[in-house]
Amino acid sequence: MSEQPVVPDRVADPWGRRTPYPAGGNWPTRVDEHLVAGVSADQVRQWVTSACVLCSNGCGLRIGVADGRVVGVRGQAGDRVNRGRLGPKGLYGWQGQQRDRLTTPLVRAEGGELVACDWDTAMNRVVARSRELLDRWGPLSHAFYTSGQLLLEEYYTLSVIGKAGLGTPHMDGNTRLCTATADAALKESFGTDGQPACYADVDHCDTLVLHGHNAAETQTVLWARVLDRLAGPDRPRLVCVDPRRTEVARHADVHLPVRPGTNLALLNGLLREVLHRGWVDHDWVAAHTLGLDELARVVADYPAGRVADICGVSARDVLAAAEVFGTGQRVLSTVLQGVYQSHQATASACQVNNLHLLRGMLGRPGCGVLQMNGQPTAQNTRECGANGDLPGFRNWANPRHVRELAELWDVAEETIPHTGPPTHAMQIFRYAEQGSVRLLWIAGTNPAVSLPDLDRVRRILGGDTVFVVVSDAYLTETAELADVVLPSALWGEKTGTFTNTDRTVHLAEQAVPPPGQARGDLDTWLDYARRMGFRTRSGRPLPWWSTPAEAFAEWQRCSAGRPCDYTGMSYQALRERHGIQWPCTPDRPQGTERLYVDGVFNTDTDYCEDFGHELLTGAARTEQQHRATAPGGRALLRAAHHTEPPHGPNADYPLRLTTGRTVYHFHTRTKTGRAPQLAEAAPAPWVELSDVDARRLGVVEGDVVRLTTPQGSVELPARVVRAEPGTVFVPFHYGQRASESTLDGGRTHAANELVPTGWDPVSKQPVVKVCGVRVRRVGAGTGPAPAPELGAARRVVVGPPGATAAGGDRPCT
Amino acid sequence: MYLNTCLRLLHDAEQRLAESFRQVARGHRAEADLAALADLLADQCCDHLAELAPLVRRYREQPTDEPERPPLAALSGVRSGPLGLVRDLQDLYLLASFVAITWTLLRQAGQTIHDAEILHAVDWCQAQTDEQLAWLRTRLAEAAPQALIAS
Numbered sequence A: 001m002s003e004q005p006v007v008p009d010r011v012a013d014p015w016g017r018r019t020p021y022p023a024g025g026n027w028p029t030r031v032d033e034h035l036v037a038g039v040s041a042d043q044v045r046q047w048v049t050s051a052c053v054l055c056s057n058g059c060g061l062r063i064g065v066a067d068g069r070v071v072g073v074r075g076q077a078g079d080r081v082n083r084g085r086l087g088p089k090g091l092y093g094w095q096g097q098q099r100d101r102l103t104t105p106l107v108r109a110e111g112g113e114l115v116a117c118d119w120d121t122a123m124n125r126v127v128a129r130s131r132e133l134l135d136r137w138g139p140l141s142h143a144f145y146t147s148g149q150l151l152l153e154e155y156y157t158l159s160v161i162g163k164a165g166l167g168t169p170h171m172d173g174n175t176r177l178c179t180a181t182a183d184a185a186l187k188e189s190f191g192t193d194g195q196p197a198c199y200a201d202v203d204h205c206d207t208l209v210l211h212g213h214n215a216a217e218t219q220t221v222l223w224a225r226v227l228d229r230l231a232g233p234d235r236p237r238l239v240c241v242d243p244r245r246t247e248v249a250r251h252a253d254v255h256l257p258v259r260p261g262t263n264l265a266l267l268n269g270l271l272r273e274v275l276h277r278g279w280v281d282h283d284w285v286a287a288h289t290l291g292l293d294e295l296a297r298v299v300a301d302y303p304a305g306r307v308a309d310i311c312g313v314s315a316r317d318v319l320a321a322a323e324v325f326g327t328g329q330r331v332l333s334t335v336l337q338g339v340y341q342s343h344q345a346t347a348s349a350c351q352v353n354n355l356h357l358l359r360g361m362l363g364r365p366g367c368g369v370l371q372m373n374g375q376p377t378a379q380n381t382r383e384c385g386a387n388g389d390l391p392g393f394r395n396w397a398n399p400r401h402v403r404e405l406a407e408l409w410d411v412a413e414e415t416i417p418h419t420g421p422p423t424h425a426m427q428i429f430r431y432a433e434q435g436s437v438r439l440l441w442i443a444g445t446n447p448a449v450s451l452p453d454l455d456r457v458r459r460i461l462g463g464d465t466v467f468v469v470v471s472d473a474y475l476t477e478t479a480e481l482a483d484v485v486l487p488s489a490l491w492g493e494k495t496g497t498f499t500n501t502d503r504t505v506h507l508a509e510q511a512v513p514p515p516g517q518a519r520g521d522l523d524t525w526l527d528y529a530r531r532m533g534f535r536t537r538s539g540r541p542l543p544w545w546s547t548p549a550e551a552f553a554e555w556q557r558c559s560a561g562r563p564c565d566y567t568g569m570s571y572q573a574l575r576e577r578h579g580i581q582w583p584c585t586p587d588r589p590q591g592t593e594r595l596y597v598d599g600v601f602n603t604d605t606d607y608c609e610d611f612g613h614e615l616l617t618g619a620a621r622t623e624q625q626h627r628a629t630a631p632g633g634r635a636l637l638r639a640a641h642h643t644e645p646p647h648g649p650n651a652d653y654p655l656r657l658t659t660g661r662t663v664y665h666f667h668t669r670t671k672t673g674r675a676p677q678l679a680e681a682a683p684a685p686w687v688e689l690s691d692v693d694a695r696r697l698g699v700v701e702g703d704v705v706r707l708t709t710p711q712g713s714v715e716l717p718a719r720v721v722r723a724e725p726g727t728v729f730v731p732f733h734y735g736q737r738a739s740e741s742t743l744d745g746g747r748t749h750a751a752n753e754l755v756p757t758g759w760d761p762v763s764k765q766p767v768v769k770v771c772g773v774r775v776r777r778v779g780a781g782t783g784p785a786p787a788p789e790l791g792a793a794r795r796v797v798v799g800p801p802g803a804t805a806a807g808g809d810r811p812c813t
Numbered sequence B: 001m002y003l004n005t006c007l008r009l010l011h012d013a014e015q016r017l018a019e020s021f022r023q024v025a026r027g028h029r030a031e032a033d034l035a036a037l038a039d040l041l042a043d044q045c046c047d048h049l050a051e052l053a054p055l056v057r058r059y060r061e062q063p064t065d066e067p068e069r070p071p072l073a074a075l076s077g078v079r080s081g082p083l084g085l086v087r088d089l090q091d092l093y094l095l096a097s098f099v100a101i102t103w104t105l106l107r108q109a110g111q112t113i114h115d116a117e118i119l120h121a122v123d124w125c126q127a128q129t130d131e132q133l134a135w136l137r138t139r140l141a142e143a144a145p146q147a148l149i150a151s
Ligand code: SF4
Pocket: A052, A053, A054, A055, A056, A057, A058, A059, A082, A085, A086, A087, A088, A089, A090, A091, A218, A219, A220, A221, A222
């Protein structure tokens, strides 16, 4: 496939041409388009409203349809998120939907193999088992593990089926792996979930701080916006906290390459400087926060020298970063996986909130925090309760919130599970391992590649303790282990809404029919509920709705009066206005750009989503404790001391293994690995070693090395990069059966083969960013490692003086 | 004056609690959160022991009235299965409760004799013990339905 000439090659140049703009200016429009070879724009019959679902940015676009087939995409010029731009995944990733699709349900036959069947056969099998288990063991025998890529209407419907139909607390999404800490930190600091800042704050800020957020590779269009500010007048100052020399680091005024597992020490150090150097807005803090004394007491133990020792950076750089943050007049901070997937994740993310609270820098243009999401529709998982929470950011420990839902759904209060917090993904798998979760329904996600300690995950799914139903569009590594596989429709094959990181809601309309017998997960779950015969107290079928539009209307009712209020939206308004940010009410139909503009937070005891936790252990606070502190709208400054990572390096496993992403792929590559441009750009996994470690280990570019942890070992070609010694990086996208590419050769090389099971005590997000690892050279490779030649994976210049490797390292700008 | 008795009781109890947390961390490895956290909490108990050591020394010469009944014993091993986990955590809860109430006794005594060193120790150690109890309550409440109903 080739490109239309109107669009430059987004693989070679993921961020595209610069369109510089000044502080407070409007980000210029630049429309990106990709049509398949042989199709020109005038052959496109229909441009269908949608947005990209390949990362949490949610770039508005239109899907081009010709002859009943998707033939391309074009960025939406008027969209507030992307102003027409699309990154490599957005431009090319959708092509992966046109290959290798499941077109019929499958059931496991007597002989053990999966065989094709019709929907009735498959659903009857699911319902028979479900009924039997429900009668014998009750709702705690059922669990759901879904995705960050479904649509709001699907999540809300599943949430109602799980909580009001079955009554099980065992429901989570793979958002647990990407966004649970953002959610948890927002609840701890501000009382409920809800992104305080928005993308327009990039336009206004004079200072940007990215914590463990390799935006250049995870949200390329957001990074393009930042680059356009960096290239314009009034260039904002940029601080990057990342162990790797990412593209962000290259552009930073201060780069802190902290050791994985030391975020909290650094943040405590930054907070200490802000307090000591007097960069605190004392009046604002007194009026709008609680907990300053305790915070000051804890962070007093983190002078820059000690922080430097713990984090492996220079004290001078710590002070420089603090100064940039402390003296900025309009500071925007962002946080992502470097923080969220480390140990002490929630504690660390809360400290970023604290930095902004101390400076009173929230709710104004250019001033705010973006606790980023990873997956495209993660926000909807959280607000609809498909992550197990009660929908509408309601508090399971607040009986009045439970009652509201019982009335809304017309079911008994007791049906709605609220004896404790929802069961998180890792615990669901533990219950399945022990045999008390007996039916596990997995939808739109691939835990056999994406969860830590894969050996164990595969053993559980493939064993006979649990009946596994998988709804997916492909025969994934997970689907291969299922008892029943149900073929799903994907993006562009169904209609619904989803919400990006900055609360922007988009409508994604159906452009083409799904292949074969595949159908949307909304239809599948409604079918299940009907067959199970779930009913309301007054005897109506539960859920009583059938179409996406009806599901959306029901969700609007559920969201009324809560922070994520959708009551002022409609499909029609979304069609006309592209993206609208919640809260959006009838008297505020334009939506809401920033939360907490008046410094009043959602911490009122009767309104909040959670009564909070002790950050070190995750011990839950009670309603009485919460009421006694009387936050009444003030934000909470939560503090914690740094602890060493539980599976950190030691004498046997001396290096620090960290995992992450590359610009060309999303999650386990089920879509991006099937898009030719993307598959080719990063066809197979690699391991990044710092030049210093490589020299010590006798490894040169392309050599095969063996990585060993107590969990397992993998062999990978080495990419030698310029980085702090001691840290080893492996991309997490690649599964065992990574792709059809022959480069894979059937080897086992999922990063998560190496990662032990463990999670943050508050957010329950698995820790995959730090564990001890041993590295040995196995032998010579066949050339350079198959890693991209840009971003953090950029090769160190080697060879005779004067020679430069293609795409080699260039000086830090 | 039986301050010596109180300090010894507390010292012994913290020791037993530390040991028991370690037992749980080792014995319930498959509960990934416990393995990491219980070790951390055992470390806290060890910090408390270090804080208590000079106080125990200071009041060593006082008479002591050793309890006739042996105080709560440390876990002698871990149980298996979901219910076993709940029972082990229950035992930890008993031990930690004994520690917490003994810190209260020490606070009362320390306040009476204006002993700043005792009051300083009580201040941060008791707060940690209270958090240990809060964590055990949280973890037990979460584990109970599945262990008691669905297993
Ligand atoms: S930045 Fe994210 S949402 Fe936008 S085009 Fe790229 S992958 Fe899609």
